[in-house]
Amino acid sequence: MSIVECHDGRMSLRHAVLGMLADEPGSGYDLLKRFERAMANVWPATQSQLYGELGKLEAAGMIHVLAEGPRGRKEYEITEAGLEELRHWLIDVDPGGPPRSAGLLRVYFLGSVSPAQARGYVASMGESARAREERLAELEGTIDWGDDNQSLYGRLVLEWGKRFSAMQREWAEWAVKQVE
Amino acid sequence: MSIVECHDGRMSLRHAVLGMLADEPGSGYDLLKRFERAMANVWPATQSQLYGELGKLEAAGMIHVLAEGPRGRKEYEITEAGLEELRHWLIDVDPGGPPRSAGLLRVYFLGSVSPAQARGYVASMGESARAREERLAELEGTIDWGDDNQSLYGRLVLEWGKRFSAMQREWAEWAVKQVE
DNA sequence: CTGTGCATGTAAGGAGTTACATGATTCA
DNA sequence: TGAATCATGTAACTCCTTACATGCACAG
Numbered sequence: 001m002s003i004v005e006c007h008d009g010r011m012s013l014r015h016a017v018l019g020m021l022a023d024e025p026g027s028g029y030d031l032l033k034r035f036e037r038a039m040a041n042v043w044p045a046t047q048s049q050l051y052g053e054l055g056k057l058e059a060a061g062m063i064h065v066l067a068e069g070p071r072g073r074k075e076y077e078i079t080e081a082g083l084e085e086l087r088h089w090l091i092d093v094d095p096g097g098p099p100r101s102a103g104l105l106r107v108y109f110l111g112s113v114s115p116a117q118a119r120g121y122v123a124s125m126g127e128s129a130r131a132r133e134e135r136l137a138e139l140e141g142t143i144d145w146g147d148d149n150q151s152l153y154g155r156l157v158l159e160w161g162k163r164f165s166a167m168q169r170e171w172a173e174w175a176v177k178q179v180e
Numbered sequence: 181m182s183i184v185e186c187h188d189g190r191m192s193l194r195h196a197v198l199g200m201l202a203d204e205p206g207s208g209y210d211l212l213k214r215f216e217r218a219m220a221n222v223w224p225a226t227q228s229q230l231y232g233e234l235g236k237l238e239a240a241g242m243i244h245v246l247a248e249g250p251r252g253r254k255e256y257e258i259t260e261a262g263l264e265e266l267r268h269w270l271i272d273v274d275p276g277g278p279p280r281s282a283g284l285l286r287v288y289f290l291g292s293v294s295p296a297q298a299r300g301y302v303a304s305m306g307e308s309a310r311a312r313e314e315r316l317a318e319l320e321g322t323i324d325w326g327d328d329n330q331s332l333y334g335r336l337v338l339e340w341g342k343r344f345s346a347m348q349r350e351w352a353e354w355a356v357k358q359v360e
Numbered sequence: 361c362t363g364t365g366c367a368t369g370t371a372a373g374g375a376g377t378t379a380c381a382t383g384a385t386t387c388a
Numbered sequence: 389t390g391a392a393t394c395a396t397g398t399a400a401c402t403c404c405t406t407a408c409a410t411g412c413a414c415a416g
Contacts (some may be wrong), residue, residue, distance in 0.1 A: 012282045019289030043285045071367050071412045095283040102192045105223045107198030111329035150289035156355050165192045167347045251384045251395045
């Protein structure tokens with residue numbers, strides 16, 4: 001193996017940006033709001049990160065400036081190279097295992113506090129899961145779903161979130177009983 | 181607000197190390213193997229990271245060297261300050277929302293590939309969830325569970341993993357039908 | 361003419377990964 | 389003595405977050 005040979009790291013923000021621009025061109029500011037609206041629960045991103053990534057993507061030829069507007073606004077569009085990179089990531093790259101979970105990490109260590117405190121912590125996990133369930137159900141009502149692809153895959157993600165939250169709530173209810 | 185005022189970032193590796201040392205003293209090498217065995221699916225950590233964190237924790241007075249062994253082995257033990265920090269993290273700090281999920285991020289963008297490819301990707305998510313279910317079921321059989329606290333909380337985490345994997349498999353089965 | 365929102369960026373630092381690097385001990 | 393294992397550490401890099409910083413445009 002060569003001395004310099006890494007360039008992995010997964011870099012999913014890059015692909016999140018490419019995916020959004022594949023859907024529709026937009027400026028950094030646009031993307032920021034789209035991230036807040038649609039992806040806050042899947043892949044949060046900050047303003048700094050977005051502008052930095054847009055710069056790198058442009059340098060790499062994966063996006064280009066489609067138009068410039070007032071206040072220095074730069075509207076980006078994905079290029080063919082960018083689309084190719086996105087499709088490659090979607091299809092060819094191994095997604096890797098389940099992500100880190102700080103909440104679950106704590107459960108491992110609940111032996112370091114009193115059973116009452118442990119029970120309280122598990123119960124609060126259940127409560128926040130229940131709150132998320134409600135929020136998602138509400139969200140589902142406010143979105144007007146179409147028949148297009150974006151709606152289809154958006155529904156898939158929303159359904160995943162609902163099932164995940166329900167699973168966590170049920171687990172927490174079960175776990176509280178175990179601690180007793 | 182003051183100019184220099186941050187020091188958040190969550191730093192969960194720190195607490196993972198404290199939690200392990202609260203359970204039982206050990207060297208960096210010991211912890212490395214314990215991480216591989218017990219926590220690979222919850223909070224993976226590399227050798228570099230562990231030794232770095234042990235150094236920082238010792239400098240912060242949260243752990244101390246209990247004994248030195250052959251080959252420069254340093255066995256660490258958690259201090260009272262470290263226990264306090266661990267308990268504080270367990271009880272008082274907000275765990276934050278659901279973590280990033282690269283797998284789910286992709287689902288958002290499956291509109292960029294053909295329906296057949298999208299279906300294939302979702303199906304592979306289900307398949308890897310099924311494989312994880314099997315692995316966890318096998319793991320459950322090989323561990324001899326006791327009545328102690330560690331076994332209790334370990335079982336809770338394992339159960340979470342089982343439910344999560346089952347949820348993801350069922351979701352994938354459902355989602356494959358939606359894509360058709 | 362002033363506030364609100366639009367719009368873009370940089371700097372500093374923590375967290376995590378990979379690769380590089382070294383050396384001691386034990387056992388066959 | 390040679391291989392495997394024990395054992396610790398550093399360097400370079402990417403990713404992510406927070407805070408700092410600037411300026412234009414438009415509506416009231």
